[in-house]
Amino acid sequence: MARVDYYNDPNAPKANSIAVAVSAFIQDDDGRILMIRRTDNDLYAIPGGQLELGETLAQAAVREVREETGIECEVTGVIGLYSNPNHVIAYDDGEVRQEFSICFRASALSGTLATSSESREVIWVKADALCSLNIHPAIRLRISHATSNRDNVYYT
Secondary structure: OOEEEEEOOOOOOOOOEEOOEEEEEEEOOOOOEEEEEEOOOOOEEOOEEEOOOOOOHHHHHHHHHHHHHOEEEEEEEEEEEEOOOOEEEEEOOOOEEEOOEEEEEEEEEEEOOOOOOOEEEEEEEOHHHHHHOOEOHHHHHHHHHHHOOOOOOEEO
16 A cells, blocks of 8 residues: 655645554664665655554564564664654555654564565665665654654653
8 A cells, every 4th residue: 555644744634544553763783773665655764563453562563573674673662652743644545644653662683684565675774874765754753863862752
């Protein structure tokens, strides 16, 4: 399913749904960040997706990382809670979702990088190379919060 993200856009369609989503910020021992290139909008992002019935938020983050990247991880903290009503995601089936996402910090445990139906590319990226990637501003914000060593959880 294709999607279009609208961010602080006065011409964005009005949201008609909300869903709980999670994402995970993971760095390796060299400080590189685990990133995917999404199949639905061709943008680079940290791995993440929607909470499924019967799982905790942390379990959803671990599952999404595994499904999208091939990497097993463990959640180690919370970076932020993101619910900006000016960030809506329009899907080609007519759903327009208001963002609601919990971004976790996680550590890679094992695995081999692998793409999926949701990720056309999976890479470890040096922080100074992020500027060359096409990343949505909402994901850049999460990465900025994760790398700034904040003492508190961000929330909107």
